[in-house]
Amino acid sequence: MKLAKLSRREIMERCITGGLIAGSGALSQTQLLAYWEEAEKQAMKPTAADVLGPFFRKGAPNLRTLRGPKDPGFPLLVSGRVVNVKGQLVEGATVDFWHADHAGRYDTRGYKFRTKVTPDAKGDYAVETVMPGHYGDRPAQHIHYLIAAPGHKSLITQAYFATDPFFEGDPVKNWNKRNLAANRELIMPVKLFEGPAAPRAEIRFDIVLEKA
Ligand SMILES: [Fe+2]
Known part of the structure; x- marks a missing residue:
């Protein structure tokens, strides 16, 4: 049997109605779905910005190791x-x-x-x-x-x-x-x-x- 491709929301709805995602009883299925989707949207906060400072230089080489064998420092x-x-x-x-x-x-x-x-x-x-x-x-x-x-x-x-x-x-x-x-x-x-x-x-x- 060929399964129709389901959207993420449809998969979530099926999981909720099928009992694979269970609420505490206080939430309706619609509320549970809405909370889940909202939580996913807020899953990651953009990294906070800070100042550039005066010492930026364009054109740095692509290097993975900046520490030379004789460089002091931890x-x-x-x-x-x-x-x-x-x-x-x-x-x-x-x-x-x-x-x-x-x-x-x-x-x-x-x-x-x-x-x-x-x-x-x-x-x-x-x-x-x-x-x-x-x-x-x-x-x-x-x-x-x-x-x-x-x-x-x-x-x-x-x-x-x-x-x-x-x-x-x-x-x-x-x-x-x-x-x-x-x-x-x-x-x-x-x-x-x-x-x-x-x-x-x-x-x-x-x-x-x-x-x-
Ligand atoms: Fe600095």
């Missing part, structure tokens, strides 16, 4: 995924990524600690680098991002580190100290690993883009 892996608000792959995205070196200095003539990466077929990106240092004007460690993709709003933002002494051990309370970070959600938890060679830190920074 090794850091930054990874994440670029998706739309439905959690789907965003085709053709590019991620400009730049930060200060371990001592808080930007390379304003070359491209040290700068890259423009293209996420893989699943939307994943990963960059090996070092923990950025602190600098006078913006004394919280941070990584700058500029993400662009066809059909989507470009996003300028920054990732911060929950372990940064700047947040005094309490980023929930101190996230907006001196109005540096634009949004509490940009302060990322840091994992520390004791690898066989050397310890390293990791953060995950997922990026959710809105349609243009």
Whole structure:
């Protein structure tokens, strides 16, 4: 028997009427369907924006490893995924990524600690680098991002580190100290690993883009 192709809504309705999705009894089938659809629409909030800053340079090379073997600074892996608000792959995205070196200095003539990466077929990106240092004007460690993709709003933002002494051990309370970070959600938890060679830190920074 050939089955007719059903829309997502029709599949959902069948699941509800067939008891595969059960409400608590207080909700009608129509309400349950409406709640489900609304929740799916709100499933992912676009990533919060932050300021561009004065140190962006166009034309960075597409590099996965920014850390040289002799570079001082604590090794850091930054990874994440670029998706739309439905959690789907965003085709053709590019991620400009730049930060200060371990001592808080930007390379304003070359491209040290700068890259423009293209996420893989699943939307994943990963960059090996070092923990950025602190600098006078913006004394919280941070990584700058500029993400662009066809059909989507470009996003300028920054990732911060929950372990940064700047947040005094309490980023929930101190996230907006001196109005540096634009949004509490940009302060990322840091994992520390004791690898066989050397310890390293990791953060995950997922990026959710809105349609243009
Ligand atoms: Fe900066």
